[in-house]
Amino acid sequence: MNLTLKVWRQSNGQSQGRFETYAAKNIIEDMSFLEMLDVVNEELMERGQEPFAFDSDCREGICGMCSLVINGIPHGGHKGTATCQLHMRHFKDGDTITIEPWRAKAFPVIKDLVTNRSAFDRIIQAGGFVSVNTGGTPDGNAIPVPKIAADAAMDAAACIGCGACVAVCKNASAMLFVAAKASHLNLLPQGQPEKDRRALKMVQQMDEEGFGNCTVTGSCEAVCPKEISLSFIAKLNRDFGVATLKGK
Amino acid sequence: MNILKNIFTTSLGKKYVMAVTGCALVLFLVGHLAGNLQVFLGQEVINRYGHFLQSNPELIWPARFGLLTLLVLHVWSAIRLTLENRAARPVAYGVYKPIGANYASRTMFMTGLIVFTFVIYHLLHYTVRVKAINLTGQDFAAFKVPGTVGEHPQHDIYRMIIIGFRNIWVSGFYVLGIGLLCLHLSHGVSSMFQSIGWKNDSYRPLLDKIACGLAILLFLGYISIPVAVLLGFGKDIQ
Amino acid sequence: MALDSKTPSGPLAQKWDKHRFDLKLVNPANKRKFEVLVVGSGLAGASAAASLAELGYKVKCFCFQDSPRRAHSIAAQGGINAAKNYQNDGDSVYRLFYDTIKGGDFRAREANVYRLAQVSVNIIDQCVAQGVPFAREYGGLLANRSFGGAQVSRTFYARGQTGQQLLLGAYQALARQISLGAVQMFPRTEMLDVVLVDGHAKGIVVRNLVTGEVSTHAGDAVVLATGGYGNAFFLSTNAKGCNVTSIWRAYKKGAFFANPCYTQIHPTCIPVSGDHQSKLTLMSESLRNDGRVWAPKRKEDCTKPPGSIPEDARDYFLERKYPSFGNLAPRDISSRAAKEACDAGHGVGPGGLGVYLDFADSIKRLGVNVIRERYGNLFDMYEKITGENAYEVPMRIYPAVHYTMGGTWVDYNLMTSVPGLFVLGEANFSDHGANRLGASALMQGLADGYFVLPYTIGHYFATSKIARPATSHAEFRKAEEGVQERINRLLASKGKRTVTSFHRELGKLLWEKCGMARNEAGLKAALKRIPEIREEFWKNLIVTGQNGGLNQSLEYAGRVADFMEFAELLCTDALHRRESCGGHFREEFQTPDGEAERDDANFSYVAAWEFQGLDKPPVLHKEPLVYEEVHMSTRSYK
The missing domain is CATH 3.50.50.60 (FAD/NAD(P)-binding domain)
Known part of the structure; x- marks a missing residue:
């Protein structure tokens, strides 16, 4: 199939960006979306033009490196699918595809479709961990963890930190990410000692990074490649509220 | 005071303010509707209710003051949050599809603003009774319950409601205002539970349905009065 | 130079404890x-x-x-x-x-x-x-x-x-x-x-x-x-x-x-679908706990829908060859068995490079819900990539390079x-x-x-006790200049071929000559070909853009340039190791029934190569493998 791509080009964080149009020719439906972009980039390079930069690494939907807002929807809008797992069989000959970077103040563009998501790392550094040093930990079975708690924690921990929740949110809110990361630990017995501090610190850092606020539109949940539930946001709201009421 | 600081400066704190004030305002709406619906019980009943409220200024003024505070906090948090939200995305998308987000959730600030102007109109209309805006040419302030003239005349609410809603424009704007309010509530009530954290995967579908149901009930309840008036309820009143 | 592994003396179970005590502390x-x-x-x-x-x-x-x-x-x-x-x-x-x-x-x-x-x-x-x-x-x-x-x-x-x-x-x-x-x-x-x-x-x-x-x-x-x-x-x-x-x-x-x-070839990957392929996707080996691996017995069945192939026309080759381990045979063995089936013309899917991994029996035995609970995410992933529903048709799998x-x-x-x-x-x-x-x-x-x-x-x-030098030290300047020079050389490449095309060519050569099965002639051919590709790489490469900023084309070129050099060492080592062991299978060294044949007498050592310059062969150092505790046996999973 042949497609028209409208791709956001921006040389660096300081410059103004613009859309450029490219033709993607002879695309096969078994290709992944990123492989399709590879093909277009190869052609650009063969013509001596600079390819557009986009992030990707594992290309199997787990590292969270890939991004791209495809036709207005981060990761392209297929349930539980990251851009790297999106295949061209979902497009048809003659389609025009608009490709943009994640857009948020907290995710400044580095180049073209590549953004800086280190705000997420700083949120984790603020409290998204259990303060245990290596060694001296009790036996793995010393503290039983109810299967329900372990499963719920795993549901939250499945987050790949891609930032699609921020990208899709009309407010560029990072609540789904922060809630998933905080809930993962706050649901487990191992996370209890630092539960209050974690909720407060992570939210504080989230605010400092310049993300917007959650207005519960639910679009984050709809695009999340790991289908993280909105209910974790309620949990973070609860944990933060309890910590606040304790006067911490 | 960490508690106040957390509540008034953090994103989640402002959402608590929004949720808690919203919750109280919803309770007021329920109470207000219960009062209003007494119009169907007849002139005497609703006027007695009105007189009860008005003759107890030590109740009604704190209540009014409380409602005003709630409204101010609700609007303040909305403005603060909205400004922050706008700032969080300085460059807009070329193409943007709000997947998974329903209309009500995306238009909260807009519906909120319109409802706010509606509330002001409504207060001027029926509480302050500004003659110029009731479009009937009559002065509502002059409507007195027959037989109460004298030192303590009672206000004839029944007549005011019926005359007021007989004007198609007034009723129309009222239905529109209530409609937007209930659209606002269809999202707001369910979000309220989310924002204060009283939601999980088990309660979520139920709470969402309750929110929607409540919004519809309030809508039907409130519009029943102008609709009834337009259909001829109280046509003997001049 | 003698290679000293610094393995502590004493009984195996106490070596680490003893060593930790012997280690000096800061x-x-x-x-x-x-x-x-x-x-x-x-x-x-x-x-x-x-x-x-x-x-x-x-x-x-x-x-x-x-x-x-x-x-x-x-x-x-x-x-x-x-x-x-x-x-x-x-x-x-x-x-x-x-x-x-x-x-x-x-x-x-x-x-x-x-x-x-x-x-x-x-x-x-x-x-x-x-x-x-x-x-x-x-x-x-x-x-x-x-x-x-x-x-x-x-x-x-x-x-x-x-x-x-x-x-x-x-x-x-x-x-x-x-x-x-x-x-x-x-x-x-x-x-x-x-x-x-x-x-x-x-x-x-x-x-x-x-x-x-x-x-x-x-x-x-x-x-x-x-x-x-x-x-x-x-x-x-x-x-x-x-x-x-x-x-x-x-x-x-x-x-x-x-x-x-x-190099380890993982048996349960999703087969290649075409030349555009940029990477292969692995599905957890845990799938083999409940899936049965088979290929059609008759070559003419390979293009038929798998459901139409009767039970007796299917070759459950892992269960047949390795009755005690069956579908759970180790990775190298399972991979090679799949390759053998495909090489013999029994492969399925595009290019005949695939075998079936069938869950029909498990679904019948445990119910589809149990299978979904165990492997749901893998089945979803398979469907995203291939567009096929593995609850209904068997998965197609093929080995792929996975771990080194x-x-x-x-x-x-x-x-x-x-x-x-x-x-x-x-x-x-x-x-x-x-x-x-x-x-x-x-x-x-x-x-x-x-x-x-x-x-x-x-x-x-x-x-x-050697102090940390300052980065102003001459060695730092020299190394930095070397790096900068290499970057400049890559950026100056204004040839006709992209990095990907060179990488693909090199990769294909390695997969064919130094992949799941290797032989002397193939390895020698690869060793002859790699320097040629490398030479063309440096002459005919296109690298776009500048150094001052994000330049993915430059990053990639630098990495592939190193693979170009490394590939030679990979093949040199494979050529020198005249035995078959684990992930290294030399066709010349196999038992009559096609199993890997180790040569413990001559190759029971670690081959550690020392760089001598790109134009000179590396020097081989041997670290003998001494087994104090275990007896070296032939690996058998039959």
């Missing part, structure tokens, strides 16, 4: 004076950086991804082994050790493997304490499964995302140290050279991938934890960014490279032949011999980072 107050440069932030790198910082060392950690959490360890699905014996099914440290040594086809260092099995139990405790949400039984205790051909259930797992969860645990520990100021993190930064001062590794040259700036960092020791070199084959299950650069540059600076020919057992030679202390240079995780050669067992990679990465390096690096500091 006074707690002095630790902050030592600075460690950790390159790579996967399981090994992140766990090492965090643990060293906890001890009080100053740490700088570098990764090329935009966040340390994205290292490719994240993609490991199946699980992590540990000799906990929670299931009371006969497991023990000794059994895990023995299984790993045997699985590695008796080509691993005995003492290392024993230590790995010993510390495996600590890893689980550590990870649980960090909040890794391992699967649990209803009673709240840890769940286990049998994995990758093990006869006991010793694999701990977190759904199909164990690598992700373990990495997040290590990443969170690292994040905590970053917030405490003990670790300085450099994401989107690629290491391009090691700096040696007086023969010791004392610094690195890095390029900031965002600004293009080349800079140097000085440290008291350099730790490389940069993963394997599977991407030399172009198509592999590795992430696109995985590369050999750091350990290759270390090799060129004098760190011996051991056993590069030991070879890597930088390290001694028992994980130090390379260059003092002060340590290599951890997949990047080193140490623990898996010629073949790695399932769920052992995560174990090794974390063992190295959490529980080995923190002890052994202190000994180096306490004994070497």
